Amino acid sequence: MTTHNTKSGKSGGPDDPSDPNGGETRCGFVAVIGAPNAGKSTLVNLLVGAKVSIVTHKVQTTRTRVMGIAMKGQAQIVFIDTPGIFQPKRRLDRAMVGAAWMGVDEADQTVFLIDASVGLNAENQAILDGLVQRKAKAVLALNKIDLVKREKLLELAATLNESGAFTDTFMISALKGYGAQDLLDHLAANVSPGPWMFPEDQLSDMPQMLLAAEVTREKLFLNVHQELPYATTVETELWEPTNDGGVKIEQTIYVARDSQKAIILGKGGQRVKVIGKSAREELVELLGCPVHLYLFVKVRERWQDDPARYRVWNLDFNA
Structure with missing residues (x-):
């Protein structure tokens, strides 16, 4: 497991001309999962560089999987913004949670976004258990780090990484942009060689x-x-x-x-x-x-x- 400290300053955005992978085209799908209101849509919009998913202060705003397309040099990263994972009570709830886990199953990489100010509560523990049961490897992204003291962040990261579910850990603020460029660089470096799935200027698959x-x-x-x-x-x-x-x-x-x-x-x-x-x-x-x-x-x-x-x-x- 590698922990990536947040750099001061904001993300350079997906149009940063630096290319960590040379001239070979690369493409891959990245599922962004987490509990309701963890900041998934805010993060995807930031990494894509445009609004592709709606954002409100209310939980369970996102109802379906939304694909946002980011470019990093010659790498195309197709982010799957999933509905929040929670304990479903209604048919619509079950469908939303099912869509989120389907995103994990279909993606090449998974980012588990956790609101660091909430920590490892029951909802996040249930998602972590789901990853472990699937034997899925994910990237851990601790969000809203500006609201939490460094000592608590490191303690939370250490606790979560004991599960063995994570390959890397990033400290970010999706709202303020801190650490997002490091996360994008990492994901771009780990997508596989291959042709792009979408035109270079397309931002979303949503009609x-x-x-x-x-x-x-x-x-x-x-x-x-x-x-x-x-x-x-x-x-x-x-x-x-x-x-x-x-x-x-x-x-x-x-x-x-x-x-x-x-x-x-x-x-x-x-x-x-x-x-x-x-x-x-x-x-x-x-x-x-x-x-x-x-x-x-x-x-x-x-x-x-x-x-x-x-x-x-x-x-x-x-x-």
């Missing part, structure tokens, strides 16, 4: 219609409190070009009950207007063109038991 729905769902999480966002889903129903060189997008926010619909609409429809305005502004930035976004809120009882919803997210309905 634009699904990405747009995810952006709106992120704004839902940020503007609606308590448990309600978990009872909602967003689907892009229409995507068509407009005369001003932009795109018209119609999306439906599905809820399970009429009372939930009223909360999302807000008094006089004000809350859904705020959600729509925020989503539209981000989509303009992401798509680089005018966006005409129209949101509708509808009740669809038991949508979490509809197999069609799971196909949209590439989740296993029977997990």
